[in-house]
Amino acid sequence: MSFYVPSSALVIVAHPDDIEFGSAGTVARWIKHGCRAGYLLLTSGDVGIAAEGMTKEQARAIREAEQRAAADLIGVAEVIFLREPDGMLQPTLELRKKVVREIRRFKPEVCIVMDPTVVWTGENYINHPDHRAAGTVAIDAIFPAAGQPNLFEELAEEGLTPHKVRKVYANNWGDTTNAQYVSIDETIDLKIAALREHKSQMKDWDPEPMVKQWAAERAKGKEMQYAEAFRVVTLESDEDWEKYKGAVLGRS
Numbered sequence: 265m266s267f268y269v270p271s272s273a274l275v276i277v278a279h280p281d282d283i284e285f286g287s288a289g290t291v292a293r294w295i296k297h298g299c300r301a302g303y304l305l306l307t308s309g310d311v312g313i314a315a316e317g318m319t320k321e322q323a324r325a326i327r328e329a330e331q332r333a334a335a336d337l338i339g340v341a342e343v344i345f346l347r348e349p350d351g352m353l354q355p356t357l358e359l360r361k362k363v364v365r366e367i368r369r370f371k372p373e374v375c376i377v378m379d380p381t382v383v384w385t386g387e388n389y390i391n392h393p394d395h396r397a398a399g400t401v402a403i404d405a406i407f408p409a410a411g412q413p414n415l416f417e418e419l420a421e422e423g424l425t426p427h428k429v430r431k432v433y434a435n436n437w438g439d440t441t442n443a444q445y446v447s448i449d450e451t452i453d454l455k456i457a458a459l460r461e462h463k464s465q466m467k468d469w470d471p472e473p474m475v476k477q478w479a480a481e482r483a484k485g486k487e488m489q490y491a492e493a494f495r496v497v498t499l500e501s502d503e504d505w506e507k508y509k510g511a512v513l514g515r516s
Contacts, residue, residue: 267293267297267447269294269297269298269299270294270299270372270373270374270430270431271298271299271300271373272299272300272301272302272370272371272372272373272374273291273294273299273300273301273302273372273373273374273375273376274301274302274303274304274366274367274370274372274374274375274376275287275291275301275302275303275304275375275376275377276304276306276363276375276376276377276378276398276402276405277303277304277305277306277377277378277395277398278305278306278307278353278378278392278394278395278397278398279305279307279308279309279312279327279350279392279394280305280308280309280312280327280328280330280331280334280462280465281309281330281331281334281459281462281465282305282378282395282398283303283334283376284334284455284458284459284461284462285459285475286376286378286435286437286492287376287433287435287492287494288334288338288451288454288455288458288459289446289448289451289452289454289455289479289490289492290376290433290446290448290451290492290494291338291340291376292338292339292448292451292454292455292458293446293447293448293450293451295338295339295340296339296450296451300341301339301340301341302340302341302342302343302344302370302372303331303335303340303342303343303344304344304346304363304366304370305331305343305344305345305346306346306348306353306359306363306394306398306401307345307346307347307348307349307350307351307353307394308323308324308327308328308345308347308350309323309324309327309350310323310324310327310350311323311350311351312327312350312464312465313326313327313464320350323464324347326464327462327464328345330461330462330463330464330465331343331345331461331462333461334458334459334461334462335458337454337457337458337461338451338454338458342370344366346359346362346363350394351394352394353393353394353397353398354397355397355400355401355404356401359401360401360404360405360409361409361416361419363401363402363405364405364409364410364415364416364419365416365419365422365424367405367406367410367427367429368410368419368424368425368426368427369424371427371513372427372429373429373430373431373505374429374430374431374432374433375402375406375429375431375432375433376432376433376434376435376494377398377399377402377403377406377432377433377434377435378395378396378398378399378402378434378435379399379434379435379436379437379495380395380396380397380398380399380400380403381399382395382396382437383396385437391437399434403432403434406429406432406499407429407432407499410426410427410428410429411426411427411428411429412426413425413426427512428499428500428508428512429499429500430498430499430500430505431496431497431498431499431500432496432497432499433494433495433496434494434495434496434497435492435493435494436493436494436495442495443493443494443495444493444494444495444496445482445483445486445488445491445492445493445494446491446492446493446494447483447486447487447488447489447490447491448479448488448490448491448492449488449489449490452475452476452479452489452490455475455479456471456472456475456476459471459475476490479491479492
């Protein structure tokens with residue numbers, strides 16, 4: 265089976281470092297093979313530095329800088345922060361419209377999102393409510409809102425016409441029964457290096473052993489050493505996507 269590389273991809277998550285833990289290896293590999301990638305972060309992780317005297321404004325600046333450095337390392341074209349309240353993210357209609365705006369502007373072939381159905385992820389962790397909210401708002405923005413001309417019609421006044429996303433990749437942390445696996449053998453070191461850019465979160469912890477263990481567990485029994493896992497939904501068939509590219513996106 266040939267390796268699928270989208271022409272463009274937008275990753276939609278809650279916080280800085282979510283991408284590096286979840287899908288940076290896949291994004292890095294896509295970029296190496298010609299994909300244009302962007303990151304859309306709904307918050308700036310501004311309550312994520314529990315240090316005495318640290319303000320949310322200071323934390324926001326630190327964490328945004330860390331995320332930009334991580335993105336630059338693997339060649340991401342654009343990083344967008346919506347600066348929603350960290351720790352209090354809600355999948356509101358207002359936020360859905362903001363995400364639709366960015367999808368229509370960036371026009372990705374693929375979106376990578378967080379799986380909103382994941383609550384229990386092992387014996388010592390509950391999936392962050394912001395992660396679940398981010399997944400819900402991203403999915404609802406992708407379908408049907410981003411591609412439906414009669415939803416958020418006012419965005420057309422900004423020159424943002426409807427856009428259909430071809431595939432959705434949801435980070436798979438739980439049941440991998442229906443997962444699709446992407447080999448990150450050639451980009452595991454980039455993934456780890458990008459994660460290390462989040463110095464405020466890593467502190468003295470070296471993520472390499474654990475990240476390689478997780479990725480090796482995903483790859484077990486497959487023709488790869490390291491992998492990331494996703495639930496993949498295809499919204500547009502190959503034939504329909506080719507027609508859409510030519511008629512709407514102006515690409516052959």
